Amino acid sequence: MTTAHDHRRLGRELELFDTDPLMGAGLPYWLPDGAIVRHALEEYVREAERRAGYRHVYSPVLGKRELYEISGHWEHYSGDMFPPMELGAEEFLLRPSLCPHHALIYRSRSRSYRELPLRMAELGGMYRSELSGVLGGLTRVRAITLNDAHVFCTLDQAVEEARSALELIGRAYADLGVRAARHRLSLPGRGGKYVADPGLWRRATALLRDVLDGSGIPYEAAEGEAAFYGPKIDVQIADPAGREATLSTVQIDFHQPERFDLHYIGADGAKHRPVMVHRSVIGSVERAVAHLVEVHGGAFPPWLAPVQLVILPVADEQAEPARALARHARDLGLRAEVADPAQGTLAARVRAARLVPYQAVIGAREAAAGLVAPRLRDGRRPGPLPTADLLRRVADRVSSRGSELWEHA
Template sequence: MNHQPGHHDHRDESGHHDPDRPDHRRLGRELGLFGTDPLMGAGLPYWLPDGAAVRHALEEYIREAERRAGYRHVYSPVLGKRELYEISGHWDHYRDDMYPPMRLGAEEAVLRPSLCPHHALIYRSRARSHRELPLRIAELGTMHRAELSGALGGLTRVRAIHLNDAHVFCTLDQAVAEARAALELIGRAYADLGIEAVRHRLSLPGAGGKYVADPELWRRATALLRQVLAEAGVAYEEAPGEAAFYGPKIDVQIADPAGRESTLSTVQIDFHQPARFGLRYTGPDGARHRPVMVHRSVIGSVERAVAHLVEVHGGAFPAWLAPVQLVVLPVAEEQLEQAERLVREAVALGLRAELAGPAQGTLGARIRAARLVPYQAVIGAREAGAGLAAVRLRDGRRPGALPVPELLRRITARVAAHSAVLWDEDPLI
């Protein structure tokens, strides 16, 4: 998947930064999500524990969504021999965005700019039958782009990219259905994540020599993508010059709170790479046939997805994504034991829960410090004696005191359902 992250820069028309606009770089620092260090290098952020918790929750959600959709997950190395990218076409068409080769004895190794070639090799690692198709291979894998330092910024433009990528190897007759299913998977993920697609774009080749020269290949792939969009009932705009070097693609466009647009998700139909790698399957007629390769990414790069989520939600993530989902607040030292027990029970159920005890300040100060945490459980003398916890929600509602098992059941149900709703009177079972 060739998925080039865009660049967000929150400046007004005069070129000055607007402090009132949500900026994931500022929020990332304030919330302790990620950081950078000159010794690590530009475009190479590190993830702090709270940011890592958000990222892990997002990655696990995507893996499970893909598993339910019939994908099998793989791991592949971040390096490949130069010859691999000569075969794929990246060396001819994408070399300026790649890191220079590293000499290893008689070989040259390259940091990969894409996962596609590795997945093509996984497909051809053994003989394939039509009975195996469609074969859906997915990976959350690292790739590298040699971005110039002036273009780097926060998580939206980085040099080491963790891409949610997948490739479906299928027959020609299956390609439209697989690409449409990928679009539907993207739509479901956006609903769960609170992401809004502002438009769909059919990205086509432009002038110049950066594209594979095969007019029939482009015509066939473009016709199939138009069919996908028509069957899905999706309005779209054409964008000449935005295609990948080897084929057209459907881009799902998002906008940051300042209205700046970028691509998050993509779906592509590719005839080029199966031909370059000599991919085959045995058909029902016993003859050898070439598969079609559908590339798709649900959330694009993890870095960009998290940056967008930080800006869209202002750090107040949906409960299932929040770095801390439940904070337990004992009013006084006398309730510490019950509060610690509640934290242990919550953690045992898979929740990200923390204790904020009296040593951290007054109850009011602790409540304010935890303002972005979806659920707060206050335990005073009355609650401790009755096995209760007084619930406060991030949105200001106070459902009241509940038995601890009931509280945990409600929260875990909301989290498991990836619900955007924090609470209602009829809890999810």
């Protein structure tokens, strides 16, 4: 990629992430500003899921080989998994996905139809043994933090749960300032990569078509892009060079509930098999951040920006009022810093903070009157404001999690 917004270059220039040969290819580490963006994104998706009725869990990144034999990953996906680790007479694997662990959590006790749909979410680690030739920046990595969730529901609930997941994805894209390039119905191809159960594939595909048709979303079918255990809806994104990747997914799965012998007690008192809806709102945190860097060129929406407010005293005499304003901003939950005069001329400091959503200049006149002169990242200068008024406006914009820099008059 040669675009100026290549996240591999810009992410390092902005000191968001980096790599080291001793850690290995495909294993980036996050620098403080990148960790802030990642944390804000994770907190956003957790809150969105909580509001949508999901409950969060934690599960280990290791599992016995037997677990992945039951799920089918060992048979159909072992080429993309790290080799087993022998511990005594047992073999353990770094997990390639979270769904087997969530199936075990579901079956940890008896379930009633009254509990369904049961929505289980996790921001969890998983690992893929990607070849070094396909690794790049944050988009293809070996250690992945996945925004994953599984809804255990009745057959009658499956379409609505999948449709609701698509709506959740759409709202998140609007808040993040990104857009879907297209929606794809990913179907199986030929060969032994896929579970051999034609009835399963027909049922799941028909339900996903109902979801897409009912949502009024244009889509294209693509053979050979399904998961090994079932079809899926892939929400495709495009980088500035026009190359596509999958970010978000929705799947309806009959395979895993059968493999793990999942059931619930129905209103008739008998055991019934649940359907498992897999969905990821932002996909992997790594790929999501890479896309956000490229879409916004580092000028993140205010709620995602590593620094949301930079305060610029004109001279040393205004340093203390600037520090006091920064402390007040931090008390309100804002990420604020002071760019003091020792860092250069006012013009140089303004340029250095060009990606920060809000700047607040304090000169002698402003300090005497308890005012600041705000500057917005887009070049607007709203005019002098009391410090409390500025902080209120900035806090409102941040809490709204939108992309607008200033409230409309």
